[in-house]
Amino acid sequence: MKCTRCRKTQAAVDLPSHHSAFCPECFFVFFRRQVEEGIRNFSLLSPGDRVLVCVSGGKDSLVLWDVLMELGYDTEGLYIDLGIEGYSSRSREKVQSYAGTRGKEPIVVDLHAEGVPIPLAAKSIRKEECSVCGKVKRYFFNRVAAERGFTAVATGHNLDDEAARLLGNLLHWDRDYLSRQHPLLPGAGEGLVRKVKPLWRVSELETAAYGFLKGIDYVIEECPMSEHATSLVYKDALSLIEEKMPGTRRKFYQGFLEESRRWKEEGADEENAAALPGACAVCGAPTYAEVCSFCRLKSRVTNPGDVLKTFYGFQGRS
Ligand SMILES: [Zn+2]
Ligand SMILES: [Zn+2]
Numbered sequence: 001m002k003c004t005r006c007r008k009t010q011a012a013v014d015l016p017s018h019h020s021a022f023c024p025e026c027f028f029v030f031f032r033r034q035v036e037e038g039i040r041n042f043s044l045l046s047p048g049d050r051v052l053v054c055v056s057g058g059k060d061s062l063v064l065w066d067v068l069m070e071l072g073y074d075t076e077g078l079y080i081d082l083g084i085e086g087y088s089s090r091s092r093e094k095v096q097s098y099a100g101t102r103g104k105e106p107i108v109v110d111l112h113a114e115g116v117p118i119p120l121a122a123k124s125i126r127k128e129e130c131s132v133c134g135k136v137k138r139y140f141f142n143r144v145a146a147e148r149g150f151t152a153v154a155t156g157h158n159l160d161d162e163a164a165r166l167l168g169n170l171l172h173w174d175r176d177y178l179s180r181q182h183p184l185l186p187g188a189g190e191g192l193v194r195k196v197k198p199l200w201r202v203s204e205l206e207t208a209a210y211g212f213l214k215g216i217d218y219v220i221e222e223c224p225m226s227e228h229a230t231s232l233v234y235k236d237a238l239s240l241i242e243e244k245m246p247g248t249r250r251k252f253y254q255g256f257l258e259e260s261r262r263w264k265e266e267g268a269d270e271e272n273a274a275a276l277p278g279a280c281a282v283c284g285a286p287t288y289a290e291v292c293s294f295c296r297l298k299s300r301v302t303n304p305g306d307v308l309k310t311f312y313g314f315q316g317r318s
Contacts, residue, residue: 005030013209016246024213031202031210035067038201042184045152045196051075052150052193054141055098055106057091057219059211060156062098064199066216068154069102075154077106078144080137083117084225091219098216107148109140115302118225124301129225132297139294143285145193157197160204163253164234171234182260189276191286203249 001011003023011021022030039045051068055061055077068075079095081088092108099106111117116136122129141153162181169177187194199207211218226232242249279285280292287293 012213015206017203017250027209027213031206032067032070034201035198036071038183039198044184044198045073047072049073049151050149052141052145052153053077054137054153054155055079055095057094059216059218060158060199060207062216062218063207063211064154064156066214067210068198077104078141079106079108080140081108081110081112082133083111084119084223087221087224094217094219107144109144111136116298121297121301125297130229133225135293135297139285139292142193146191150193152194152196154196154198156199158199158202158204158207159249159253160235160238162197162200163238163249164231166253166256167234167238168230182257189286191279192277
């Protein structure tokens with residue numbers, strides 16, 4: 001099959017959901033345009049931004065970093081060492097070697113040194129590893145960005161991730177999560193930095209093809225702790241539908257973004273309108289509670305008998 005764009009070269013990437021097939025060069029053009037359009041749709045980034053890109057060593061985040069640099073953004077990479085034996089050192093290596101090829105040195109946060117390696121943290125508070133991990137990562141994304149003067153934090157979530165998350169939120173009718181699911185989470189006050197997902201328009205397959213054709217070396221294994229993650233079930237379910245009806249995943253997620261825009265315009269979300277966060281009494285990070293959820297977690301992991309226990313009753317998000 002010939003490339004549907006230049007009609008000269010043999011196609012290397014077949015994209016049934018776009019009724020297209022591209023040669024490598026045309027695919028790069030297509031991919032960059034999709035990302036640019038995703039950024040423009042919701043004004044995720046502007047040329048003056050200093051962007052902190054959260055890189056795990058997996059394909060999505062390294063592709064994100066790569067494409068943002070190609071688009072001319074001022075970026076640095078942040079790697080969080082989760083303290084998971086074997087997996088963490090292998091993924092850290094991938095991040096460092098990729099960064100090296102672009103003349104960069106990633107910022108590294110080591111959760112062992114911070115006293116909250118994920119396996120220990122999950123065990124201490126008897127919660128699912130992925131939810132603990134998500135909370136700890138979000139905390140450091142924001143903290144590092146705020147401390148070092150970044151204006152945006154970018155993560156590598158792609159269309160498949162966001163559609164799977166939407167399906168999960170809908171299956172549980174989780175109104176609170178639904179109202180906050182978006183490629184753009186605006187910053188607030190001094191300490192809460194804007195969070196963006198510039199890859200929300202591109203699929204996992206497209207991201208993988210970009211990484212492969214660009215020769216980006218990434219860690220292929222999944223995190224060993226995510227083996228039973230429910231998000232993988234939702235992804236499989238959507239893949240099954242997508243296979244029979246190409247384009248469904250995109251319509252599903254874009255349709256949701258359209259709808260949620262309408263709900264917001266109609267003021268249905270007024271009750272969720274964000275008040276400005278206060279500062280955590282322990283670390284100063286922005287939070288809606290007295291002590292931020294990271295500090296509460298950390299005190300439970302490091303000293304279970306801590307005085308902070310009194311704050312455990314506090315409900316609030318941070
Ligand atoms: Zn072509
Ligand atoms: Zn705190």
